[in-house]
Amino acid sequence: xNDRPRVDLSRFSNAHYVIGAGPVKRTLxxxxxxxxxxxxxxxxxxxxPVLLRLFGAKVGRGVVIHxxxxxxxxxKLRIGDHVWIGQRAWLDNIxxxxxxxHVVISQGAMIVQGSHDYKRIxxxxxxxxxxxxxxxxxxxxxxxMGGVTLRSHAVLAAGSVATKDLAAYTIHQGNPAQPVRERxxxxxx
Numbered sequence: 001x002n003d004r005p006r007v008d009l010s011r012f013s014n015a016h017y018v019i020g021a022g023p024v025k026r027t028l029x030x031x032x033x034x035x036x037x038x039x040x041x042x043x044x045x046x047x048x049p050v051l052l053r054l055f056g057a058k059v060g061r062g063v064v065i066h067x068x069x070x071x072x073x074x075x076k077l078r079i080g081d082h083v084w085i086g087q088r089a090w091l092d093n094i095x096x097x098x099x100x101x102h103v104v105i106s107q108g109a110m111i112v113q114g115s116h117d118y119k120r121i122x123x124x125x126x127x128x129x130x131x132x133x134x135x136x137x138x139x140x141x142x143x144x145m146g147g148v149t150l151r152s153h154a155v156l157a158a159g160s161v162a163t164k165d166l167a168a169y170t171i172h173q174g175n176p177a178q179p180v181r182e183r184x185x186x187x188x189x
Contacts, residue, residue, distance in 0.1 A: 011122040017094075020075050021056070029055050033071060040067045040087075052077065060101060086140070095146065096129040103132045106140040106158070113146040133168075155183050 019026065032051055036042050048065040056075030062082040070090045071077065077093055080101030087107040091097060094114040105111070114127045128147035132138065136150035139158035150156060151168035161175040169183045 005121055007118075007123055008121050009123060012124070013122065014125055017125055017127070020073060025055070025075075029074065037065070038068060038070050043067050049079075052079075066107070080134070093130070094125075095127040098129070098131045100132060100134040100136075102135045104137045105132070106138060106142070108141040109138040110143045111138075112143055115146065136166075153183055153185065 021029070032055070036051060037048065045064055045066070049059040049063045052059050052071070052074045057077040057079065059077075059079045060081035060083070063079055063085075064083070065085045066087045066089075068088040069085050070092075072091060072093050076096050077091070078096070078098045080099060080103070082101055083099055083103045083105075085091075085105045086109065089105045089107065090110045091105075092110065092112050092114060097111060097113065099105070111130055113130055114125055116123045117126055126146070130144055130146060131149040132144070133150055133152045133154070135153040137155045138144055138150070139156055139160065141159045142156045143161045144150065144156065145161065145163050148162045149165045150162065151166060153169045154166040155171040156162050156166060156177055157171060157173035157180075159175075160173050160177040162172065163176045166172045166177065167179055170179045171181050171183050172178060173180045
C-alpha cells in the first residue's frame with residue numbers, strides 16, 4: 001500500500017489555465033461580486049446586468065438576477081434575453097458559460113465547470129464549457145457539470161445532477177439525471 005503513488009498537492013500548478021483577466025480586474029470583481037451579487041442584503045436587480053457587462057459579460061435584455069447569486073468570472077459569461085437566475089445560484093464558470101434566452105436557473109442551482117484530474121499526482125484543474133439552450137430549466141438545488149449542454153427546453157429536475165447532455169423537450173431527474181418524460185408546453189401561439 002505504501003509503495004503506491006499518492007496525490008501530492010505541493011506539486012499543483014494552474015500555470016496552464018487561462019483566467020482571462022488581470023489581477024486588478026479579478027480583484028475588483030471579487031469585491032463587486034461579494035458586495036452586490038452574493039450579498040443577500042443587496043436586493044436590487046437592475047444594476048446587476050450592467051455590472052456584468054462592465055466586467056466583460058454579454059448580457060441580453062430582461063435578465064433577472066436575484067440576491068445571493070455567485071458568479072465566478074463574468075468575462076466568461078454569455079446570457080441571452082429574459083433569463084432568470086434564482087437566489088443562491090452558483091455559476092462557477094471557470095470556462096465559457098453560454099445561457100441562451102428564456103432560461104431559468106432556480107434557487108440553489110449550481111453550474112460547476114471545474115474539477116481535478118484525480119489520476120494525476122499533481123491534481124491539475126480540468127474545465128469544460130456549459131451551454132443552456134433556449135427555454136431550458138435548471139431546477140432548485142440541481143447541478144450541471146462541465147461539458148454538459150441542456151438542449152432546447154430541457155428540464156433538469158430539482159436536486160438532480162447532469163453529467164451528460166440532456167435531450168430537448170425532455171424532463172430529466174436523478175443522479176445522474178435520466179430522462180423521465182416529455183416536456184409538454186401549453187398555451188402556444
